[in-house]
Amino acid sequence: MTTHETNSKPNRTNWIYWLLTNRVSSLFIAVILALLFTCLVILVIKADPIKLFKVLYTGSLGSMDAITQVLQSWVPMVLASLGLMFTFTAGLWNIGMEGQIEIGAIFSYGVMRIFMFADPTSNLASVPGGWVIVLSILAGIFGGAIWALLVGLLKNFGGVNEIFGGLGFNFIAHAIMLYLVYGPWKPTGVANGSTKMLPAQYWMPQLTGSYLSLWSLGIAVVAVVIVTIVLQGTHFGLKLKAVGKNNKSSFLLGIPTNRYMLLSFILCGIFAGLTGAMQVTSFNHVLNYKISGGYGYMGLMVGMLANIQPLVTAPIAFVFVALTKGAAGLGMDMHLDSNLSGVIQGTLVLFVLVMNGVRKILTKKYKGAKWTAR
Amino acid sequence: MDVELQNIQKTFGKVHANNDISMIVRSGEVQGILGENGAGKSTLMKILSGFFKADSGSILLGGKKVVISSPADSVRLGIGMLHQDPLDFPPMKVLDNLITGSHEGMFPNRKKVIREFQELQRQFNFTISPDVYVDSLTVGERQQLEILRLLWLGAEVLILDEPTTGISAEQKQQLFSMVKLLSKQAKVIFFVTHKLEEAESLCSQIAVFRQGKNVGQVLPPYDTDKLVSMMFGKTLDRKSRSTYSQDCSNFEIENLKIDDIRVPIKNVNFCINKGEVIGLAGMEGSGQSIILRTLAGLVRPSGGHIWIKDDKGSKKDLVGKHYFTFRDAGISFLPAARLEEALIAGLNLKEHFILAEKQKGLFIDNKSAEQLTQTRIKDFNIKGTGENTIESLSGGNQQRAELALLRQPLRLLLLEHPTRGLDIESAQYIWQKMQKRCAEGASVIFVSSDLDEIINYSNRILVFYGGRVSKPLDASKVTVDDLGQLIGGKGWE
Numbered sequence: 001m002t003t004h005e006t007n008s009k010p011n012r013t014n015w016i017y018w019l020l021t022n023r024v025s026s027l028f029i030a031v032i033l034a035l036l037f038t039c040l041v042i043l044v045i046k047a048d049p050i051k052l053f054k055v056l057y058t059g060s061l062g063s064m065d066a067i068t069q070v071l072q073s074w075v076p077m078v079l080a081s082l083g084l085m086f087t088f089t090a091g092l093w094n095i096g097m098e099g100q101i102e103i104g105a106i107f108s109y110g111v112m113r114i115f116m117f118a119d120p121t122s123n124l125a126s127v128p129g130g131w132v133i134v135l136s137i138l139a140g141i142f143g144g145a146i147w148a149l150l151v152g153l154l155k156n157f158g159g160v161n162e163i164f165g166g167l168g169f170n171f172i173a174h175a176i177m178l179y180l181v182y183g184p185w186k187p188t189g190v191a192n193g194s195t196k197m198l199p200a201q202y203w204m205p206q207l208t209g210s211y212l213s214l215w216s217l218g219i220a221v222v223a224v225v226i227v228t229i230v231l232q233g234t235h236f237g238l239k240l241k242a243v244g245k246n247n248k249s250s251f252l253l254g255i256p257t258n259r260y261m262l263l264s265f266i267l268c269g270i271f272a273g274l275t276g277a278m279q280v281t282s283f284n285h286v287l288n289y290k291i292s293g294g295y296g297y298m299g300l301m302v303g304m305l306a307n308i309q310p311l312v313t314a315p316i317a318f319v320f321v322a323l324t325k326g327a328a329g330l331g332m333d334m335h336l337d338s339n340l341s342g343v344i345q346g347t348l349v350l351f352v353l354v355m356n357g358v359r360k361i362l363t364k365k366y367k368g369a370k371w372t373a374r
Numbered sequence: 375m376d377v378e379l380q381n382i383q384k385t386f387g388k389v390h391a392n393n394d395i396s397m398i399v400r401s402g403e404v405q406g407i408l409g410e411n412g413a414g415k416s417t418l419m420k421i422l423s424g425f426f427k428a429d430s431g432s433i434l435l436g437g438k439k440v441v442i443s444s445p446a447d448s449v450r451l452g453i454g455m456l457h458q459d460p461l462d463f464p465p466m467k468v469l470d471n472l473i474t475g476s477h478e479g480m481f482p483n484r485k486k487v488i489r490e491f492q493e494l495q496r497q498f499n500f501t502i503s504p505d506v507y508v509d510s511l512t513v514g515e516r517q518q519l520e521i522l523r524l525l526w527l528g529a530e531v532l533i534l535d536e537p538t539t540g541i542s543a544e545q546k547q548q549l550f551s552m553v554k555l556l557s558k559q560a561k562v563i564f565f566v567t568h569k570l571e572e573a574e575s576l577c578s579q580i581a582v583f584r585q586g587k588n589v590g591q592v593l594p595p596y597d598t599d600k601l602v603s604m605m606f607g608k609t610l611d612r613k614s615r616s617t618y619s620q621d622c623s624n625f626e627i628e629n630l631k632i633d634d635i636r637v638p639i640k641n642v643n644f645c646i647n648k649g650e651v652i653g654l655a656g657m658e659g660s661g662q663s664i665i666l667r668t669l670a671g672l673v674r675p676s677g678g679h680i681w682i683k684d685d686k687g688s689k690k691d692l693v694g695k696h697y698f699t700f701r702d703a704g705i706s707f708l709p710a711a712r713l714e715e716a717l718i719a720g721l722n723l724k725e726h727f728i729l730a731e732k733q734k735g736l737f738i739d740n741k742s743a744e745q746l747t748q749t750r751i752k753d754f755n756i757k758g759t760g761e762n763t764i765e766s767l768s769g770g771n772q773q774r775a776e777l778a779l780l781r782q783p784l785r786l787l788l789l790e791h792p793t794r795g796l797d798i799e800s801a802q803y804i805w806q807k808m809q810k811r812c813a814e815g816a817s818v819i820f821v822s823s824d825l826d827e828i829i830n831y832s833n834r835i836l837v838f839y840g841g842r843v844s845k846p847l848d849a850s851k852v853t854v855d856d857l858g859q860l861i862g863g864k865g866w867e
Binding site: 234235236238241242246250251252253256 | 697698707716720728730733737738
């Protein structure tokens with residue numbers, strides 16, 4: 001091992017250095033690079049990039065209808081990303097978000113079933129729809145929290161890395177989901193991976209003429225505020241951050257680190273369950289095997305891009321769902337696969353991370369820190 | 375193959391780790407390297423084995439000047455180093471462990487390797503099965519494996535760094551007879567140790583290191599007293615120290631037993647009086663840090679008692695209790711690895727102070743946190759602002775920040791190398807703060823590899839040697855020679 005010391009300080013007015021190390025400009029560069037890369041991919045498949053971006057725009061923000069659809073998907077996207085703020089802060093990777101959303105949806109729909117299929121003459125059938133919705137959401141939250149807690153317990157007491165645990169529970173959750181929608185919960189006569197639709201009185205109130213529910217939008221906005229306050233203004237948030245940055249030191253300072261890690265899983269699971277319950281009560285109104293919508297995985301990307309800042313999560317989640325919604329039109333208008341939006345999202349994440357790395361390396365290098373090379 | 379070192383120089387920052395070291399070792403010699411902590415023994419050996427590059431000076435093997443710029447280079451030249459902690463791969467099988475790092479190519483001939491390995495083993499009467507996993511071996515067996523591997527790779531020069539720590543008496547015998555056999559085979563052995571007896575019984579010559587210098591090459595018959603004075607070679611100016619009453623008023627340690635894999639410790643008995651400073655002396659890794667961690671509640675002893683006394687004379691046992699109970703009882707531990715175990719890189723000073731305070735309410739009160747930060751920064755003379763992340767501070771400031779995080783009042787402070795790597799001013803500042811704590815009735819126990827620091831600041835001293843703990847020695851009466859002999863493993867009944 002040899003150590004070299006870099007003594008040469010660069011000219012601070014060097015504009016390239018400035019562009020690469022400034023937080024905002026480096027983010028900007030990352031976005032441009034991601035767009036250029038996407039254009040390259042589009043040119044390779046012999047399509048017109050300008051037209052593609054036009055289609056993306058019309059599909060997401062081009063009409064009032066499109067915007068309400070984006071807003072509607074923004075709710076689960078932002079809720080899932082917010083949940084992951086807790087585990088990210090605690091230094092944990094909750095890959096199990098996806099399964100937790102599914103279990104949340106299952107619990108939520110399960111409660112609905114009790115009321116849906118209740119004897120019309122019984123007391124259950126006369127419970128007001130609003131109460132049923134609240135109960136169903138609470139059940140979803142409970143389900144998601146339990147599923148996340150299992151991952152946390154396995155990590156704390158079984159020494160199972162949360163990434164593997166989460167992945168395992170994702171498969172189990174999905175298996176349970178498939179069993180239910182193709183088995184005991186399938187509507188009579190059909191097996192299309194979906195359950196019977198909820199009766200309208202158990203739907204979250206929607207704006208007339210659209211699927212957008214102001215209630216769920218409100219819940220998402222309130223959640224952004226609450227998570228921001230909890231993580232940035234409370235002792236709990238600071239302690240969670242400490243645990244995430246250095247478990248050993250935090251324990252020495254008197255923080256019960258295991259309990260905090262479990263709590264972060266439970267909180268993340270609560271948001272996952274809420275996401276699942278929203279999908280059931282507010283958008284899909286059925287339980288189907290695609291209900292998690294990939295929000296758990298996308299949430300990880302959003303969380304990384306937001307650098308674990310809940311407030312930043314909101315706009316980034318918006319960009320992500322806008323891209324996804326916009327790409328839905330690609331098949332019809334350009335005969336392209338709508339998964340192209342995934343390419344854009346993925347490259348965006350990669351380039352932002354690369355530019356972050358570049359920024360860190362440059363600032364460290366020129367601060368005269370020791371440079372270790374093997 | 376003769377080894378010749380000429381004028382080796384190596385500095386780390388301000389520390390002159392190797393200062394103009396020269397020596398010649400002929401083939402067949404067992405060269406002892408003796409010296410206290412930080413004397414520069416390991417640095418020199420790491421230069422010889424390619425882990426460090428010397429600032430200047432040259433190395434000659436068999437009369438030819440060589441350049442060693444990586445461990446791979448040194449292996450190629452026939453130099454093998456056995457590190458204190460074996461550099462092996464515990465989750466792998468013995469055979470795979472051998473093949474890794476050899477030049478057997480993509481498809482090694484496993485049968486051939488096994489045959490050669492068994493042949494080597496026969497020479498030294500070792501019996502390691504090539505098919506078991508390395509983590510199922512004892513420390514001694516892993517060491518044997520590592521030596522065999524080095525020999526198998528063709529080592530002509532073997533460096534053994536503190537090889538007798540953590541191995542059984544029988545394995546030690548095996549090791550010694552192996553060394554003797556290897557010396558008959560005209561190999562060169564470097565035997566780095568702080569254990570006088572071992573050096574005396576095994577080495578055909580001993581070089582004594584002190585503060586980065588080779589103070590002399592000694593030939594047998596050895597005079598222990600002379601070796602000790604060469605190793606420590608200093609006269610002491612004793613500072614006046616605080617007074618305290620020897621009434622066992624704070625803690626009482628009774629028959630403490632700790633099952634550590636490397637250094638099992640048993641029969642530890644001593645009192646901790648209010649207001650006293652106890653220094654733990656000994657070579658690093660002799661059990662001092664384990665005792666500190668046990669007293670802090672981080673390591674659970676397998677037997678014995680840690681009695682905490684109250685004013686009425688009754689006592690309570692802390693053994694088996696959770697770390698937080700220890701903490702709430704007023705025991706604080708300051709680890710040496712500041713950024714790894716004590717502070718949180720990525721959080722700023724203010725956030726550290728908030729974390730260390732008792733939590734009031736759910737929300738962080740920014741105003742009072744700001745105030746607290748200002749007071750602490752002033753009180754503890756920290757050069758930095760509340761917004762500075764802890765890792766951006768200098769070592770001395772980090773250490774002061776660690777002190778600033780301590781609660782009031784405290785009963786017992788456990789410090790691991792409290793002034794290591796600090797400049798004199800910072801070190802003195804830290805001791806001022808400690809002595810103030812003592813005056814308030816707290817006790818301090820600290821580990822240091824600096825014998826001066828131990829003698830200067832302790833009231834009593836415990837010497838550690840391979841997990842054995844001496845009776846408390848009065849720091850105002852004990853001589854460096856006494857300590858040196860004990861640290862080197864002599865004078866233990």
